[in-house]
Amino acid sequence: MKFGDLKKEGHWPTLFAAFLYFDFSFMMWTMLGPLATEINESLTSRGFTMNDDQMATLLAVPVLAGAILRLVLGIFVDKFGPKKTALVSQVIVIATLFYGYLAAESITYDQLLFVALGLGFAGASFAVALPQAGQWYPPRLQGTVLGIAGAGNIGVVIDFLFAPKIAEIWGWPSVFLVGGVLSFIVLIAYMFMAKDAPSSVYKANPKKLGDYMKLMRDRDTWWFNLFYAVSFGGFIGFANYMKVYLMNTYQADMSAFGLNVMDESNVKVIAGYFGALCIFAGALLRPVGGAVADKMGGIKSLYVFYGSIVILALISAFVTLPFWAAIVVMFLIMANLGMANGSVFQLVPQRFGKDIGVMTGLIGMAGGLGGTALIKTFGWSQGAFDGYAAGFVIFAVMTMIALSGISLVKTRWRTTWGAVSGARI
Structure with a gap:
């Protein structure tokens, strides 16, 4: 199979948009991991230090929320379509990122848990991006298509490469600001590029x-x-x-x-x-x-x-x-x-x-x-x-x-x- 086949069949703008959505969502989902020590130092300077269990809970909440929300968003994809589901989910994640940035100077541990919960919607993107890309393509191209859309796992690597450096230069809240701005740009690109597959291409079988x-x-x-x-x-x-x-x-x-x-x-x-x-x-x-x-x-x-x-x-x-x-x-x-x-x-x-x-x-x-x-x-x-x-x-x-x-x-x-x-x- 040649990658040129992807242009002859399906809808490559949707495939690219699904990749962008999943990649950036995965970055936001795992954002707290590379920032954990910086956030804890900020809390310590204001008189509260996370113990080991509290730190683990903060890092675990996005993972747990993302796991549960995968089922929820999967049902929503069947009922409302992947594009509407993705747009609402992205808006929640973007709002969470800007909230984290604006509240950073006086943020409490409970507020951080609320941010972590919101980032769980980014982790659930798997249940939206892959079906949206796959619906456009025939069975013989599914492996390649889902592999491209699912390559967003690399987003966590990007987190660890850049988040600590951005935090070092401008402070850890700036990572939330950068994430929010980039996610908003991806949201606009996704809005114009992604399309739900028509009934002539994909026959829905709601779960x-x-x-x-x-x-x-x-x-x-x-x-x-x-x-x-x-x-x-x-x-x-x-x-x-x-x-x-x-x-x-x-x-x-x-x-x-x-x-x-x-x-x-x-x-x-x-x-x-x-x-x-x-x-x-x-x-x-x-x-x-x-x-x-x-x-x-x-x-x-x-x-x-x-x-x-x-x-x-x-x-x-x-x-x-x-x-x-x-x-x-x-x-x-x-x-x-x-x-x-x-x-x-x-x-x-x-x-x-x-x-x-x-x-x-x-x-x-x-x-x-x-x-x-x-x-x-x-x-x-x-x-x-x-x-x-x-x-x-x-x-x-x-x-x-x-x-x-x-x-x-x-x-x-x-x-x-x-x-x-x-x-x-």
Whole structure:
């Protein structure tokens, strides 16, 4: 398939608009992660310091809200159309960003939680952008189209690259201002470029609450929820908590890496850069995981990826690593999590091909819930034990449970739906 085919069929302005919408939404969704330490310092200067649990809660709220709102916006897409749903959602996110900027000088922790809740609408963009792009194109182009629209995951990398530097130069509230202005520009571009597919191109098949309830009674739904809660939950959880983890653990070790960083604000920027490097691995390698699963089967590939994650997480828990080695380990953890995401979604369409829309919403929500649990677990670990060993151990145990689940279902899957799927599982 050539990319020129996308111009001959479908509606490329909508595809581009969906990509922009998802990319910038993902940036806004994860904005608090690279700003967490700066925000906490601002609160401290006014007499309130977030403890580890409060910090984790602040970072977890957008992830949790985004997970739940994916189902809500998915239903709205069916009822009102993706464009109207996207426009309303974007307006809420933009209003939240400007509120965060205007209230920053005297903002309280409760107000920050309100901002975090509003940013959850950005995380739910997945349930809008992908269907809108996919509705315009025939089945043979769906993989490419959804891959382009879904490449917005790279937005979290952009956050970690630029947000700490903007905060260093102009102060952390300016990141909300820049985000709000850019999101408004994207809103205008989206308004003129994006169109809902006409009935001659796409025949709507609205999802009902009963459709979700029916699939929730299928045991395989729960297995896929577990697998994606570990892989995507691990990715988005670590992505949001990455800077806090690096600052709490390795701030004093930066000079040992040869950076000779004296200014604390520079340390935050450097932590953002290394965090972006690790997150980039997970975002970039997701399609690679899908390709590996196509070649060797989704089950075998998940054995490899999950097994690697268990080993790497236990190394992080029990081995005192210098800064450079910790970055290597986190890079590999994120890479394997990203590839595991691709592997899970190599299996899902084979098992639930007729219900892929509903399953995407359910599994996406499970991934967000997994990310919320990881962030809260790591916040608890730091607060209770002044370190992250317990958090890594718990994550390793959850990954081992997922591995055990694969062992329990693999024979049944391969001898039932897998035998007629026409692909390696």
